[in-house]
Amino acid sequence: MSQQSVGILGGGQLGSLLCLAAKKLNIKTIVYCDDQDAPAQIYTDEFIFGNYKDKIKLQEFIDKVDVVTYEFENIPFETIDLISQYKQVKPKPEINKIVQHRLYEKDFINKCNIRTTRYVSIKEKTDLNANVKLVPAILKTCKLGYDGKGQYRVNSVNDLEKLNIDFSQDYILEKIINLKKEFSIILTRFGHAVHDIYDPIENEHENQILKYSKIPATIDEKIISKAKDWASIIADDLDYIGTICVEYFIDKNDNLYVNEIAPRVHNSGHLTINAYNISQFENHLRAVCGLEKVELKKLYNAKMINLIGDEIVTYRSKKYSDNEFFFDYGKKEIKPNRKMGHLTIIQK
Ligand code: ADP
Ligand code: MG
Numbered sequence: 001m002s003q004q005s006v007g008i009l010g011g012g013q014l015g016s017l018l019c020l021a022a023k024k025l026n027i028k029t030i031v032y033c034d035d036q037d038a039p040a041q042i043y044t045d046e047f048i049f050g051n052y053k054d055k056i057k058l059q060e061f062i063d064k065v066d067v068v069t070y071e072f073e074n075i076p077f078e079t080i081d082l083i084s085q086y087k088q089v090k091p092k093p094e095i096n097k098i099v100q101h102r103l104y105e106k107d108f109i110n111k112c113n114i115r116t117t118r119y120v121s122i123k124e125k126t127d128l129n130a131n132v133k134l135v136p137a138i139l140k141t142c143k144l145g146y147d148g149k150g151q152y153r154v155n156s157v158n159d160l161e162k163l164n165i166d167f168s169q170d171y172i173l174e175k176i177i178n179l180k181k182e183f184s185i186i187l188t189r190f191g192h193a194v195h196d197i198y199d200p201i202e203n204e205h206e207n208q209i210l211k212y213s214k215i216p217a218t219i220d221e222k223i224i225s226k227a228k229d230w231a232s233i234i235a236d237d238l239d240y241i242g243t244i245c246v247e248y249f250i251d252k253n254d255n256l257y258v259n260e261i262a263p264r265v266h267n268s269g270h271l272t273i274n275a276y277n278i279s280q281f282e283n284h285l286r287a288v289c290g291l292e293k294v295e296l297k298k299l300y301n302a303k304m305i306n307l308i309g310d311e312i313v314t315y316r317s318k319k320y321s322d323n324e325f326f327f328d329y330g331k332k333e334i335k336p337n338r339k340m341g342h343l344t345i346i347q348k
Contacts, residue, residue: 148208
């Protein structure tokens with residue numbers, strides 16, 4: 001068989017790490033991104049810079065690839081839907097439509113009989129006034145939010161009244177959970193009844209941005225088992241192909257909730273690169289490209305630190321031991337709250 005070409009929509013750090021994994025598998029990568037400075041262009045075999053609505057550029061991309069996937073869920077649905085008329089897109093476009101919209105996503109999870117925090121749809125100011133019972137709560141834009149962007153904490157009814165919100169967008173208001181722990185389950189699904197689940201990853205956020213991840217997670221076995229079941233139900237229900245991440249909350253009374261679903265490889269899974277025989281990135285490509293599923297083996301316990309904003313500067317000049325793996329995303333500009341790189345430390 002000739003070399004497979006996988007098209008990747010989005011050229012950030014997740015796209016870069018997918019390209020690196022593709023090299024190991026001898027798969028050719030073509031990244032399409034609307035950012036001229038996209039970091040993944042250093043790692044991909046071919047880079048196409050174009051707007052996600054530019055049909056001519058997209059056609060050029062479509063002609064070069066065998067299968068298409070994406071590094072983040074905020075690619076317009078119309079773009080992946082258009083591509084899917086010519087080439088297979090995995091995971092399939094309908095999944096993206098659900099998961100890129102917080103209200104549809106939470107409705108879907110509840111339809112699977114899986115618990116989320118309480119939430120309501122907010123379309124106008126009067127909806128806020130009618131839902132003061134949810135306070136303390138977080139107001140989130142339904143679309144395009146990440147790393148806490150588009151989120152407003154509402155600690156009191158007073159805060160709710162002071163909110164100055166642009167109602168040309170849709171929102172959801174979510175009850176705040178008194179958090180004991182956050183963790184994620186990363187699963188790669190190859191097809192009906194065929195999937196791999198990584199060990200749960202315990203996550204710590206600072207300013208709503210992931211800061212630390214580690215395995216093993218110190219979480220009760222019963223909760224872990226329920227979380228794995230829920231992740232499998234979600235992936236099966238979506239008929240998902242590839243790597244998916246389900247983010248969980250545990251409250252102070254040990255109740256488990258799904259926070260959100262990422263239909264893609266995930267930041268908390270960076271440690272799988274060094275801690276497993278097959279990383280979440282390699283597994284995603286194996287599933288998307290129809291390659292063989294290899295049995296997962298955890299090699300080491302590990303932790304990962306996200307390097308945010310100007311923290312990257314000191315890490316660039318550090319000396320590392322052979323159990324430390326530093327990755328610099330090569331982003332042109334350092335900005336506060338921007339993920340610039342990460343460090344994984346494995347325990348040998
Ligand atoms: P993003 O898409 O930006 O990752 P999330 O909904 O996952 O958005 O929120 C980011 C972080 O904010 C969560 O990981 C958690 O730490 C905190 N958070 C979000 N929603 C809630 C909630 N309902 N209760 C408690 N903490 C929350
Ligand atoms: Mg999140």
